């Protein structure tokens with residue numbers, strides 16, 4: 315993973331509220347089909363439910379991939395066939411990465427900036443935003459923390475029927491139960507995008523609009539109708555450009571550069 319602080323150009327921080335329209339199941343540890351188990355949701359140190367940023371990011375990435383494949387204007391905006399297949403489906407395969415690494419190496423010394431630049435050039439728009447094994451993500455999603463007043467302090471427990479692994483049939487006796495965060499619960503959402511160009515930002519905003527419309531499911535047990543949520547209430551829109559970076563590092567924030575912007579106005 316390479317991060318080049320010298321080329322820092324801009325940072326955008328977006329904050330919104332995620333409201334559950336149905337129950338949400340994001341389990342900790344064991345999978346959904348473990349027979350006889352009682353599967354808890356993920357909780358923070360104080361026992362409150364939260365949504366791992368990685369879960370949110372994964373769901374958003376899947377949606378953004380679909381959009382990018384539909385638009386498919388290579389090399390400006392595209393998505394590779396399978397970012398997880400580093401042998402064939404990914405935009406920059408393991409073999410290609412090795413080639414680029416050799417090309418960026420002189421007398422046994424790797425020019426990391428050159429390597430990062432050539433990898434980025436061949437990386438699809440989605441992997442540039444969400445990251446790949448060879449390139450740091452431009453988008454970071456913080457863990458979504460609970461908005462206390464939206465939660466009554468209780469989770470729901472649902473019951474499922476386990477699948478017998480030997481016969482592959484639903485075995486009547488083997489029930490399992492899992493916790494679900496109730497509908498109506500709200501979470502704080504914060505995304506940080508660094509050094510994204512207009513195309514990358516535009517693609518991200520198309521994905522966020524799908525989330526705003528409640529079309530992207532989160533978590534597990536989706537076949538049971540769980541995981542539907544809506545993003546709303548975009549509060550702040552913070553953009554830090556290169557010339558203000560020093561101020562930002564010294565002051566922590568930049569007066570006049572942080573404004574209230576309605577998200578709908580930004581993406582139409």
Ligand SMILES: [Zn+2]
Nearest residue numbers: 394405438441
């Ligand atoms: Zn890719």
